[in-house]
Amino acid sequence: MPIEVSHLTHCYSEGSALSTVALNDVSFRVEDGEFIGIIGHTGSGKSTLVQHLNGLLKPSSGRVLIDGEDLNGEHADRRALRRRIGLVFQYPEYQLFEETVAKDIAFGPKNQGLSAEEIAERVRYAMDCVHLDYDKYAERSPFELSGGQMRRVAIAGVLAMRPSVLILDEPTAGLDPRGRDKILTMLEELHASQRVTILMVSHSMDDMARLASRLIVMSEGRVVADGTPREIFSQEDMMTSIGLDVPAAARLCTLLRTKGYDIPADLFRPEELKEALLRLWKEGSAC
Amino acid sequence: MLTNITMGQYYPVDSPVHRLDPRIKLILTIVFIVIVFIAKTFLGYAVILGFVWLVSRLANVPFRMLMRGLKPLRLIIILTFLLNLFFTPGETVWIQFWIVRIAKEGFLQAAFFSLRLVFLVIGTSLLTLTTSPVSLSDGIELLLSPLKKIRFPAHELAMMMTIALRFIPTLLEETDKIMKAQMARGADFESGNLISRARAMVPLLVPLFVSAFRRASDLAMAMESRCYHGGEGRTRLRVLKITKNDWLACGVMAALLSLIILEGVFL
Numbered sequence: 354m355p356i357e358v359s360h361l362t363h364c365y366s367e368g369s370a371l372s373t374v375a376l377n378d379v380s381f382r383v384e385d386g387e388f389i390g391i392i393g394h395t396g397s398g399k400s401t402l403v404q405h406l407n408g409l410l411k412p413s414s415g416r417v418l419i420d421g422e423d424l425n426g427e428h429a430d431r432r433a434l435r436r437r438i439g440l441v442f443q444y445p446e447y448q449l450f451e452e453t454v455a456k457d458i459a460f461g462p463k464n465q466g467l468s469a470e471e472i473a474e475r476v477r478y479a480m481d482c483v484h485l486d487y488d489k490y491a492e493r494s495p496f497e498l499s500g501g502q503m504r505r506v507a508i509a510g511v512l513a514m515r516p517s518v519l520i521l522d523e524p525t526a527g528l529d530p531r532g533r534d535k536i537l538t539m540l541e542e543l544h545a546s547q548r549v550t551i552l553m554v555s556h557s558m559d560d561m562a563r564l565a566s567r568l569i570v571m572s573e574g575r576v577v578a579d580g581t582p583r584e585i586f587s588q589e590d591m592m593t594s595i596g597l598d599v600p601a602a603a604r605l606c607t608l609l610r611t612k613g614y615d616i617p618a619d620l621f622r623p624e625e626l627k628e629a630l631l632r633l634w635k636e637g638s639a640c
Numbered sequence: 641m642l643t644n645i646t647m648g649q650y651y652p653v654d655s656p657v658h659r660l661d662p663r664i665k666l667i668l669t670i671v672f673i674v675i676v677f678i679a680k681t682f683l684g685y686a687v688i689l690g691f692v693w694l695v696s697r698l699a700n701v702p703f704r705m706l707m708r709g710l711k712p713l714r715l716i717i718i719l720t721f722l723l724n725l726f727f728t729p730g731e732t733v734w735i736q737f738w739i740v741r742i743a744k745e746g747f748l749q750a751a752f753f754s755l756r757l758v759f760l761v762i763g764t765s766l767l768t769l770t771t772s773p774v775s776l777s778d779g780i781e782l783l784l785s786p787l788k789k790i791r792f793p794a795h796e797l798a799m800m801m802t803i804a805l806r807f808i809p810t811l812l813e814e815t816d817k818i819m820k821a822q823m824a825r826g827a828d829f830e831s832g833n834l835i836s837r838a839r840a841m842v843p844l845l846v847p848l849f850v851s852a853f854r855r856a857s858d859l860a861m862a863m864e865s866r867c868y869h870g871g872e873g874r875t876r877l878r879v880l881k882i883t884k885n886d887w888l889a890c891g892v893m894a895a896l897l898s899l900i901i902l903e904g905v906f907l
Contacts, residue, residue: 404820407824409820409823409824432826432828435823435824435826436826439824440821440824442817442820442821442824445821447814447817447818447847447850447851448818448821448822448825448843448847449847450842450843450846450847450850460822460825460826460827460843461825461826464825464826464827464828465826496850510825511824511825514825514826
C-alpha cells in the first residue's frame with residue numbers, strides 16, 4: 354500500500370496573526386516494505402507530517418494519496434484508511450485508559466467491529482509482537498506497569514489493528530537504554546517478519562543508523578534531503594548546518610580520516626567501523 | 641482543533657489603564673458597579689456611557705471586544721427587557737390587544753434595566769480586558785490579605801487561581817493530543833446518540849484525569865523542592881506600587897460618584 358505525499362503544505366491558525374507554516378511543499382513517496390526514518394530538529398514539522406499521513410490534520414494545500422486514493426477526498430472513508438495506517442503518538446502510554454492491559458489493546462479492534470474471538474486473537478498477536486507475556490500481563494492494570502512496558506502496551510494497541518503501515522513518533526523518547534533496545538528490536542522483527550512498512554520519527558541518529566533503510570531529513574517544514582543512511586550520514590556538514598548530528602560511528606569515522614587513517618568515508622554503523630579498523634590494524638601489523 | 645480557544649479575554653496592549661495597580665482597578669470596578677446601581681435617570685446613564693467610552697479609548701481596547709462580553713448574556717438582557725416591557729403597570733398605554741399591554745412606563749423601565757445590565761457587563765469586562773489573569777489574582781490576594789488575621793487562606797486561594805489559569809491551555813493541548821491518539825485507534829467522538837457519545841468520552845477522560853493528577857503531583861514536588869511553604873514570609877518578584885496615575889483614577893471615579901449622587905438628589 355504505497356503512500357504518496359504531493360506538495361503538502363500545512364499552516365496552523367491559518368488567516369490569523371499567529372499563522373505559522375509547519376509544512377511547506379513536502380513531496381515524497383513511500384513504497385511497501387520500506388523502513389523510513391524521518392529526522393529533523395524540533396519544530397521542523399515531523400509531527401505535523403505524520404498526523405497528515407493518518408488524516409488527523411487537513412492539509413492547507415497538496416494531497417496525501419494512500420494506495421492511489423486521496424485521503425482528504427470527498428468520498429474517502431478516513432476511518433477505514435486509518436485502520437490500515439497505524440499511528441503511534443509521542444508518549445503513547447498517556448493514552449491508556451482501560452482496567453486491564455488486554456481490554457486496552459482490544460480498544461482498536463473493537464472499534465473495527467470484529468468478533469469476540471477475532472479480538473482475543475488480535476490481542477494475543479499484538480502482545481506477542483511487543484514481547485509481553487499474555488498470561489502474565491493480560492489481566493494486569495496498565496497503570497501498574499513500568500514506563501517502558503506501558504509504552505509497549507500502547508504500541509500493541511495500535512498493532513492489534515493489524516495496520517499495513519506503522520508510523521511511530523519518537524517511540525524511544527524518555528526510555529532507559531534497555532526499554533529503548535526492546536522497542537527497537539521489536540520494530541526490527543515486525544519489519545522483517547510481517548513486512549510492515551514502518552515510518553519512524555526520531556532524534557536518535559544511532560537508532561536510525563541501526564534500523565532505517567531510507568532517511569528523510571526535514572528542516573523548517575521542508576524536506577532537505579532524502580536518501581539512504583549512507584548518503585545522508587556522509588554529509589556531516591549539511592547535517593550540522595540544520596542542527597542535527599550524525600551517528601557516533603560516522604563522527605568517529607570522519608575524525609579518523611582527518612587524522613590520516615585510510616578508511617572508507619561512508620561508514621556509520623558501529624560494526625562496519627569495527628571491521629574497517631580491524632582490517633587496518635591487521636594490515637599495519639603485517640608490515 | 642481545541643488549541644485555538646483563547647483563554648480569558650485579556651487584551652494585551654500597553655495603556656495607562658493597563659498599567660494601573662490591579663488592587664485599585666478591582667476596587668474601582670466595585671465602585672463603578674455601585675454607581676451603576678444608584679444612577680436613577682437616563683441623564684445619569686448618559687454620563688456613565690461617556691465615562692465608559694472615555695476609559696475604553698484610554699485603554700486602547702476596541703469597541704468590538706467590549707461587545708463580545710455581552711454575547712453570552714444576550715438572552716438574559718433580552719428577557720429582562722421583555723419581562724419589564726410587558727409586565728410593568730403604567731398610565732400611558734401605547735399598544736393594547738388581547739392580553740398584551742405595553743405602556744410608556746413599561747418601555748422606559750425595560751430600557752433602564754437592560755441598560756443597567758449592559759453597563760455592569762461592560763464595566764467588569766473593562767477590568768478583565770485590561771488586567772492579565774496573573775496580576776488580577778495578585779490583586780485579589782493583596783486585597784484579601786487583611787482577612788489572614790481571621791485565618792482566611794488568601795494566598796492559597798490566589799495561588800490556586802494562578803495555577804488553574806496556567807494549566808488551562810496545557811490541558812486543552814493534552815485533550816487534543818489524546819483525542820487524536822484515540823481517533824487513530826478508531827475511536828469516534830462525533831457520531832451516535834447521546835449515550836454512545838458519552839461512552840465514547842471514557843477513553844478521552846480517563847487518560848486526561850490521569851495526566852492531570854500526574855502533573856499536579858509533579859508540580860507539587862517541584863514547588864516543594866524549591867522550598868515553597870505557603871504565603872508566610874514570601875516576597876514578590878513584582879512589588880505592586882500605587883502611583884500618581886492610580887490616585888488620578890480614584891479621583892476620576894470619585895468625581896463620577898459624586899456627579900451621580902448629586903443627580904439623584906436634585907433630579
